[in-house]
Amino acid sequence: MNNQCKDSKPLSLLYRLVSCPSTTGTAEEVGVEKELFNILSEMEYFKNHPENLMLHPIPGDRHGRCAVAGLVKGKGEKTVILLSHHDVVDTADYGPIREHALNPDRLASSLDPSTLDPETLADRASGGWIFGRGVADMKAGIALFISLMDEMSSAREGLRGNILFLSVPDEETNSAGMTGSVAFLNQFACSRGLEYIGLVNSEPCSFNPDGTYNMYIGSIGKLLPAVFCFGREAHAREPYAGVNANLIMAELIRAIEGNARLSDKYGDDITMPPANLKAMDLKDVYSASTPPASIAFFNMLTYRRSPQEIVSLLKETASASFSRALEIINGRIREYSSASGTSIGELEWKPRVYTYMEMYNLCLERHGEPFTKHMEDFIGTEAGKAADERDLTVKIIKEVHSFCPDRNPKVVIAFSPPYYPHVTVTGKDKKEANTLHAVERLSQFCAGNFGIDLKVNRFFNGISDLSYCGVQDAEEVIGLLKPNMPVWGHPYLVPVDEIKKLDVPAVILGPWGKDLHKFTERLNLESYLVTTPALLRFYVDTLLNLNH
Structure with missing residues (x-):
């Protein structure tokens, strides 16, 4: 990695986030929430509009964790949610080099070549990847969203809607962050006069053997x-x-x-x-x-x-x-x-x-x-x-x-x-139809500008917070689960009624990452710095314009 690349603002932001410990299910998450709030506070927009930046306490959370939310206000009520999670899995798998797990530069030079497979060795030697816990899953996604908000807030006169950033804790464990934020999203929309027309989750994605790149319009x-x-x-x-x-x-x-x-x-x-x-x-x-x-x-x-x-x-x-x-x-x-x-x-x-x-x-x-x-x-x-x-x-x-x-x-x-809950976009209403139309335009944009064919998958087959963006047959679900889940309300609770009310079409579109949850977790630099930022900006703009 050359020094010019290392000094870039998006990469500096990523390094800052990665360096902050945030192991899932621990009080470390509180620390990264404060850092994330501070980072957003440094944006010119939030300096001028501090009332649009907030910490939402997760109800009943024993660690005192919060979701971090920031609203960039444009014209009208149409709003796209940028959803991320700031917790990471622990670093125990790094063994003797665990102390470097949150320092990508030191980690790359500390990795024992004898423990790496040929693909990982080649990626490290290429200089086109950065290694570290959370670089891909999913602090890169957080950094991309912050950069996107900063960019769009500087040209608000042309913003045909609003952008709501939401980063939650506990995705890697029980999704307490997302389930504890659904009611907040509904209340916030009501108090601010917002209408949610779509949600983007920037979990890391991957290439297929045939060269196509994955994105998802639902979650298993x-x-x-x-x-x-x-x-x-x-x-x-x-x-x-x-x-x-x-x-x-x-x-x-x-x-x-x-x-x-x-x-x-x-x-x-x-x-x-x-x-x-x-x-x-x-x-x-x-x-x-x-x-x-x-x-x-x-x-x-x-x-x-x-x-x-x-x-x-x-x-x-x-x-x-x-x-x-x-x-x-x-x-x-x-x-x-x-x-x-x-x-x-x-x-x-x-x-x-x-x-x-x-x-x-x-x-x-x-x-x-x-x-x-x-x-x-x-x-x-x-x-x-x-x-x-x-x-x-x-x-x-x-x-x-x-x-x-x-x-x-x-x-x-x-x-x-x-x-x-399983969730997918079917085109059942205008918002979902516009989401599918925006995805189709995104596929054309990606192929035309980067020579990459998108594979639009109906389901993300890893568990994700997208599940809490909508639920089918809510009455039947709660009618059967509540009396048959002994710990329902003690304290575990899925706010099915609030999820039904939220009901926002959601997609996963993120940077190219490999070996998530492994000591060889890594992020592709070109995808992070060039391709994915352009795709995210195009998709959000398209979605807002289609719903305007």
Whole structure:
């Protein structure tokens, strides 16, 4: 990298942002929020209009984190949101050179060539890439948006609308920043007389093997079902006297893990199949008894499916898996009876599958108000002790089951955070039609000016904050998720009604980055300094002009 390039204003801004630690889920994010606010305060526009620059506290956040917002006011009410996140994943993967992870120049010279693949070695040698934690994901996007605002605010007489910058914390963890900012966006639009016509997220993008460059007009959805198997405890010397919860769970995991039939489809697009993220029995200590209960969390991705459809699929799969487990046990009882010359009765249980809400209601019918009061007190006590929302989910369901009048073996299906709605631009209304038209013009501009063909993807297949820009079938979603997610409101909450109200068409268009979340994370300089700034400016201008 030559010195002239290093001294450029956009690159200096990026280095300043990268040097500020902001590991996700920590108080470091507060520090980068203050720095980001200071950077924006240095812009001439915000010196003259400080009332348009603000920190929005994330409600109930234990770290005291904020979203950083800045409005550049042009003509009229039409407004484009520039969305970014300022948290980064931690730097532990840098190992012995961790101290240089936030210093791109020192990091590049500190990387051990023997740990790099040929592509990374070539990129480092070319001088056309900068390395460091957050350079691509996504402090480059923040810097690009700040530069774009600075440029557009200096020519406001020709600005046919408004630009709202919003940078949020916690994208890499639970998206508490975005979910905690949706209501703010709606309130801000109301108080300032704004109409949101589109949103751009500048997450890093990539080239495909055929030379096309990716952008996205939507984002994949994610649900995290928490599936509980409750068996019948037995002593190890009499295993056929009960049913091992782990056997039921093993059959369930075997049926779900990597099963393409459980993938979701949208046209030619298909999600990756479900994956088991955690499985364990719920025995507190070792004993000679079989596990009475077990839990598994599954990552399920969606393009179209609603939570209700996911529940139906899981119920069907759980019932079949339960039946197979009983068949296995009874087959082995017959084998043992034959081998030992004894007569052991087969298990006569039938598969029982409940949603969490169904089990909760059974308990409520039997125990009434004292049960409700007990669970309120229990959750209030345990919420502060649990390691995270998943841990609290396990504690709550285990406690509810202790009140369940049905003591037979069963499977219980619940949901745990995080929940990401799938979202995509379909052209359903004028704003979405204008978004698709602007994307089409952008493709022509990119090909004509840079010789690059854009590939417009319907879904970004990494989880992103775009999910909280709109939601399909909001009433059905909240009607099923709220009663089946035990930690809903304790404190996890997806503001579905506010998201429905926001409902802004969103795209992802960002600079070229590689190896995100790895110690070889890097950003392409030409994309950052030349191509992406031009694409972002063209897209925002086009969107404002189409909606004017």
